[in-house]
Amino acid sequence: DQQVKQNSPSLSVQExxxxxxxxxxxxxxxxxxxxxxxxxxxGPTFLISxxxxxxxxxxxxxxxxxxxxxxxxxxxxxxxxxxxxxxYFCAASPNAGNMLTFGGGTRLMVKP
Amino acid sequence: xxxxxxxxxxxxxxxxQEVTLRCKPISGHNSLFWYRQTMMRGLELLIYFNNNVPxxxxxxxxxxxxxxxxxxxxxxxxxxxxxxxxxxxYFCASSLSSDEQFFGPGTxxxxx
Numbered sequence: 001d002q003q004v005k006q007n008s009p010s011l012s013v014q015e016x017x018x019x020x021x022x023x024x025x026x027x028x029x030x031x032x033x034x035x036x037x038x039x040x041x042x043g044p045t046f047l048i049s050x051x052x053x054x055x056x057x058x059x060x061x062x063x064x065x066x067x068x069x070x071x072x073x074x075x076x077x078x079x080x081x082x083x084x085x086x087x088y089f090c091a092a093s094p095n096a097g098n099m100l101t102f103g104g105g106t107r108l109m110v111k112p
Numbered sequence: 113x114x115x116x117x118x119x120x121x122x123x124x125x126x127x128x129q130e131v132t133l134r135c136k137p138i139s140g141h142n143s144l145f146w147y148r149q150t151m152m153r154g155l156e157l158l159i160y161f162n163n164n165v166p167x168x169x170x171x172x173x174x175x176x177x178x179x180x181x182x183x184x185x186x187x188x189x190x191x192x193x194x195x196x197x198x199x200x201x202y203f204c205a206s207s208l209s210s211d212e213q214f215f216g217p218g219t220x221x222x223x224x
Contacts, residue, residue: 034212043116043203043215044155089155099145099168100213102155 003027004092006103013110019077021106023090026071030092034100035064035075038087047088048075080110116216118204124222130192133219136185137206145213146179146189147203155203161187194223 005024013019021035031052036044050057050064050073057064063076077084090103117136125131137144146158159169161181169179176195181187191198201220205213 036215041217043205043217045215046212049212099157099160101157102147104154 002104003030004090004101004103006088006090006106008106009104010107010109013080013108015082015110015112016079019075019080019084019108019110021075021077021088021090021108023073023075023103024071025073025092027092027094027101028071029094030101032093032095032098033064033066033073034091034093035062036089036091036102037084038089038105044089077108080108082110082112084108085110116204116206116214118202118216118219120219121217122220122222124224125194126224127195128193129223130190131194131198131221131223133189133202133204133221135187135189135204135216137187137204138208138214139185141206141208141214142184143207143209143213144181144187145205145207146187147205147215148200149203149218150200158189191221194221196223199223 003026034049035047037047038044048059048062048064050066055066066073087105087107089105091100093100119134144161149155158171159179160167164181179189199222201218203218205215207213
C-alpha cells in the first residue's frame with residue numbers, strides 16, 4: 001500500500017511557464033513534507049519542505065502548497081527553466097529528521 | 113564538505129556472492145539512512161541509524177541483508193548471498209537531527 005503517491009509519472013512544460021507537480025498521501029501521521037530533485041546518476045537533493053502547521057512555503061522560484069484536509073501537496077516552479085528537468089520526488093515523515101516515505105517520482109521535462 | 117560518500121559506485125557480481133556497500137556520512141551528522149531504488153518499488157527506506165544505533169530496520173527485505181554502523185563516520189550494507197532481484201541503486205543519506213537528509217551518489221548493484 002503506497003502511503004505517498006505521485007500519480008503523474010511525467011510532465012512536459014515549456015520554458016518560462018509554470019510547472020505543477022502533485023503528491024497525495026494517506027497516512028494522517030505525516031506532518032512534515034519534502035520535495036527532492038534527482039538528476040540521472042546522482043542522489044536526490046533536497047529542494048523545499050513544509051511543516052503541517054503551514055499551508056505554503058516559498059523559496060525563490062519554488063513554492064510548496066499543503067492541503068491537509070485533502071492530504072495533498074503540490075510543488076510549483078515559476079518560471080520553469082530547462083535546468084529544472086529532472087525527476088521530482090515527494091516525501092513525507094511523521095516528524096522532521098525522521099524516516100521518509102517517498103512517492104514514485106515525476107519526471108519533469110522543460111522544453112526550451 | 114565532500115558530502116555523503118558511497119563506494120563502490122558500480123558493482124557487478126554473480127548470484128550467491130557477498131556484496132558490501134559502504135557509506136561515509138557528512139561529518140557531524142548523527143542520523144544515517146540506507147535506501148534502495150528500483151523500478152518496481154521506487155525509493156524505499158531499508159534501515160535508519162541514529163547516533164550509530166539502528167532505530168528501525170523494518171524495511172530490510174530479508175535476513176540476507178544486514179547493516180552496521182561501527183562509528184559515526186562509516187556504515188556498511190551487506191547482502192549475503194546476493195540474488196538477481198537485489199539489483200538496484202542503493203543510496204545512503206545522512207542528516208543532523210531535524211534537518212533534511214543529504215543523499216550520496218548511490219551504488220548501482222547488478223547481480224547476474
